Amino acid sequence: MPSPEPREVFEAFLRAVNSRKTAALDALVHPDYLETYPQSGERTHGVENLRAIMEHYPGGYEDKGLDRTVGSEDRWVVTAAYTLLRIEGAGDTFTSVQQARYPDGSEWHVISIGEIRDGRVWRVQTFFAPAFDPPAWRSSWVEVVQTNE
């Protein structure tokens, strides 16, 4: 059986996390998995800790799975709470951008830099970036667009 492409592994990992399919993680996560949240200085080591965090997430996820998949080229995938906007990269390193809507109505961009090793997700660095109003000082050089739709 041919090994899956690294991009496919990373996308499958993101889908599994988003839809809280913890059973799918074993086949996708490297034994030496390490995820880092640089903003808070948190590091999660190994699939068991990742699974525990997913299972104890306060309030749970909106666990409705994937609503639809549109277009293999840009890999647009819509979930109840997360929308995967893009995956860019080459080789073993890919960066995903997701849009997250939290129950309080706030909107965030979630950026994950993933490194694939031995056909599994080995390193992930994740950043949470809130929506903001475009600053006035740069408005003369900027067009305001919906870059996420």
Add this chain to the structure above:
Amino acid sequence: MNEAAARELIGDHFSWGGRDEARASRIYADDAVLEFPQGGERIRGKANIQAMRTAYPASLDFENRQTIGGGDVWVNQYTIRYDGRPSHVVGIMEFRDGLVVRETIYFSDSWEPPEWRAEWVEPIAPPAS
């Protein structure tokens, strides 16, 4: 895109950013597009990118923490200090013919680790506090 060439261009960009925006903008193609998706903002063209950065209303200090990637996609993770206040930044650079044609930049602040997951995570020193 050769890795050494990408890293050299990116290193030069960050070493001049905040000091000499003309020099720092050499990395961009003339028709480069810069996006700040958090504000839904798009800036078209190297000239506008350079003008915008030259007008920046705060002193900037860059600290490039990691450049990672392959092929024509390189991702920079860095800290910007606006008048000393740190922000974590992730910028995705997409190259064509050796120059950046699209860059997407995200900004994020530090936050306290939540207690509920403390037993499953290891603390590391926050890099930008």
